């Protein structure tokens with residue numbers, strides 16, 4: 431089951447593209463003919479899954495919360511490709527524990543990667559997109575960012591912040607041919623594998639469609655929001671979650 435997109439001539443940047451949802455998103459863009467820039471801090475996995483010889487894919491081993499590194503990478507990508515039409519802010523981590531046990535580091539690390547990384551990439555790509563009068567930014571939020579989850583005050587705050595950031599930047603850039611949207615996934619990845627079997631069964635039971643998605647199903651939703659044809663959609667959070675958010 432797959433949908434074909436055509437992103438020939440486009441340059442797509444994907445953060446956290448070494449594995450999971452980000453890998454599937456980057457692969458979808460590559461198959462659809464785009465030039466792809468994959469930003470991920472896991473240099474070893476990045477090199478394994480996207481060797482230097484991979485056609486039309488360039489990798490940048492960096493931490494998305496490092497604004498100077500993000501600025502330098504985006505400058506390099508824009509210079510090399512002549513523009514960046516699509517940016518997907520997907521990189522993420524969890525550092526779960528109840529709020530009264532949460533360390534400063536658990537709090538700041540999660541906020542820095544999700545919210546800080548989304549800010550850093552957006553701030554750097556918007557001028558490139560404005561100059562071209564065209565852009566598609568897709569952020570990755572979560573059900574937890576809308577409804578909360580025990581043990582995830584840091585993650586919920588970050589993902590809730592991403593929703594507010596998405597709507598604000600959508601308003602700020604709407605006059606420049608740029609759309610900014612978010613997806614809220616529910617997919618079987620390493621992040622979900624960290625959950626116990628019992629908890630996973632409980633979580634699956636709450637999904638109306640009765641299963642977690644394959645990460646590639648997230649890429650299909652991103653493809654829609656990244657397409658030229660989705661020009662009239664901005665500032666939305668699209669749940670790709672089997673009905674969980676109903």
Ligand SMILES: NC(=O)c1ccc[n+]([C@@H]2O[C@H](COP(=O)([O-])OP(=O)(O)OC[C@H]3O[C@@H](n4cnc5c(N)ncnc54)[C@H](O)[C@@H]3O)[C@@H](O)[C@H]2O)c1
Nearest residue numbers: 446449450451470471472493494521522572616617619621
């Ligand atoms: N899997 C789900 O069901 C689910 C649900 C809701 C939201 N999400 C969100 O989807 C996104 C992808 O999640 P996933 O399940 O594929 O996770 P994953 O752990 O499989 O992949 C995350 C990727 O991000 C990279 N990364 C982490 N911190 C980084 C940093 N500071 N700089 C650069 N790269 C970094 C990792 O190296 C990894 O390649 C995350 O934002 C996550 O919060 C996932």
